[in-house]
Amino acid sequence: MDSARQPAEIGFGLQAFARPPGAPRLPRIARGEGVWLIDTEGNRYLDASSGPVASNLGHGHPRILAAMEAQARKAVFAYPSQFESEANLEFAERLGRLAGPGLDRAFIVSGGSEAVESAIKFARQHAVVIGQGSRWKVIGRQPGYHGNTLGALAVSGDEHAHEIFGPMMRAVPRVPAPLSYRLPPNHTVESHARACAAALEEAILREGPETVLAFIMEPVGGLATGALVAPDSYYEAVRQICTRHGIKLIFDEVMSGAGRTGRFLAADHWPSARPDIAVLAKGLSAGYAPLGAALVSAEMVGTVAAAGGFMHGFTYNAHVMGCAVGAAVLREVEEADLAGNSARMGALLRQRLEALAAHNPLLGDVRGLGLLLAVELVADQNSRQMIPLEKVAPSRVQQIALRHGLALYCRRTSRGAYGDWLMLSPPLTITAEEVGILATRLGAVLDDYANELRSEGVLR
Ligand SMILES: Cc1ncc(COP(=O)(O)O)c(C=O)c1O
Structure with a gap:
């Protein structure tokens, strides 16, 4: 160069x-x-x-480098519709066990945006399969960030990005994130968070609950909110609202997952507000390979599989080297x-x-x-x-x-x-x-x- x-x-x-x-x-x-x-x-x-x-x-990291070298000497790539791989099996097993019940099946991709796309497309296909084809809207938060591909950007709350790319995307409703530092007049952190949860329900009712597929949020914020953590009551309220209207709750844990917040998933801090779908990337491979995953329940996977399978995929789904890195990273996350x-x-x-x-x-x-x-x-x-x-x-x-x-x-x-x-x-x-x-x-x-x-x- x-x-x-x-x-x-x-x-x-x-x-x-x-x-x-x-x-x-x-x-x-x-x-x-x-x-x-x-x-x-x-x-x-x-x-x-x-x-x-x-x-x-x-x-x-010496053990990750050793795992990469060992995998490279065996096989770096084999397409998952043609071959199984040990790396994929170990990674999926570890990930499912660490993520826990209800999030025990992984659709493995090569980054956060792809994982978000996969999560929302999977939620949509699941809705179609169970006879809820009217549901397609994914409500996001303002501000919020879920990636830079057009689908992930559409559900992100970034006015600047929407000014530029908005015409190319399908507009989805956004509700305010419960920002905790600059509060609207006459609000406490708690009352503002309550108002933000109420705004979610208002948006759902305004749109027509039968049209709303999912609500996506970062349980602990990333760059869009500067590590925002909401009061506990917010997570519970959001979970209840989604359940009440049959809407899937998606936690974008691209930044917060894989141990970053002190638990394997940030969701583990709020067990009574467990999401239906979680999205991971970044720390999942700790940067040693491009890797991401959308986690869903075995039950949802079974439903979609029985109807012919998930109509979605990428060349690098469950990439063998990516999975080997992911398995080695998760081994390290647990053992250390x-x-x-x-x-x-x-x-x-x-x-x-x-x-x-x-x-x-x-x-x-x-x-x-x-x-x-x-x-x-x-x-x-x-x-x-x-x-x-x-x-x-x-x-x-x-x-x-x-x-x-x-x-x-x-x-x-x-x-x-x-x-x-x-x-x-x-x-x-x-x-x-x-x-x-x-x-x-x-x-x-x-x-x-x-x-x-x-x-x-x-x-x-
Ligand atoms: C919360 C969140 N979601 C999704 C993404 C997109 O991930 P990627 O850049 O791997 O596509 C990011 C990236 O910063 C993120 O922070």
Whole structure:
């Protein structure tokens, strides 16, 4: 590759395309080691977000690399309609057991968006098979994110994306997500969450319950809401509303699944609000292979299978190497109790972030569950006033962080209209000492940024 050219010019995908002209070059990755990423100049960056909340096992994990090598020597690809594979059987068995009753069958694909598409198409075909062909609408939340393919984007709540791609998609209703930091006037977190659940039922009644297929939500938010966690009562209310109207509840656990929030599924925190369908990706392969899955019940699969089978598929369904990686990752998640470590290290990181918020004026809120955490950036802690949007604060913080040896990830939903935040979601393998390094470096990054904003007159 011509080293004088920017990856953006060469066309390396969304983040690269989104980089403004003249933005500093990104470090070039040489290798990874645990929570560390090392560039070709030997600089070391602590991976504070697991890339896009994917590298749950850190980098260069010896047992995952060994499993990949062993599988590569046997068979990398065999199409699942022609051959079974040990890798697929082991992965599906482990995944079904960890996800538990009602979510024990997996449709295996190569990423989160494909898994969301598969989940909503499966729900639709199931409805058709059981004589409920009038149901097709999937209600989503605003803000919310479920992927970038047109079907997944249609159910995502991102006004900016809808402005651009809206005409190409079938509009579906969206209801407000129970945001917990900037509340409507005269609301508490609890009362706002109640109102958001009520808005779901109103939307269902307005649309006609017999036309509504599913409600999709992130049980713990990702980038769209900055690790939003709702009050317990919200999950229960949503479950009851869906049950009352015969609507499938889909939890998008692309970010929150596979141990990230301190349980295997975020759904496990709310056993009385169990979803009908769950969608996983990212941490499922910890970034070692493109992998995703839609989890449903054996009963639903049986119903669709008896009617001729799921009319859906991709070349890379149940990809043998992907499944081998997934099986090795799940083995590690279980044997090393990574969900437990996520709960413990998440509590520690949260404490450290709250301590930072006590003396850095830019930190308005700390939230999340386990190691799916976020800090909301503000210009004023008391009024919760946002940093002017044109500052694109998360991107600027991301740039400054590189100078301090910290790799952060940011992506805005709805052009930042709901707030700006940083995800703090390091690999689940992180140690207490590394949590300390992360927090110390983040503190230094935010001090630098606060000084910069002071010099620009944005911060007093
Ligand atoms: C909650 C959620 N759902 C779906 C997706 C889409 O996954 P992918 O980028 O693997 O297609 C993402 C990606 O960030 C996500 O965070």
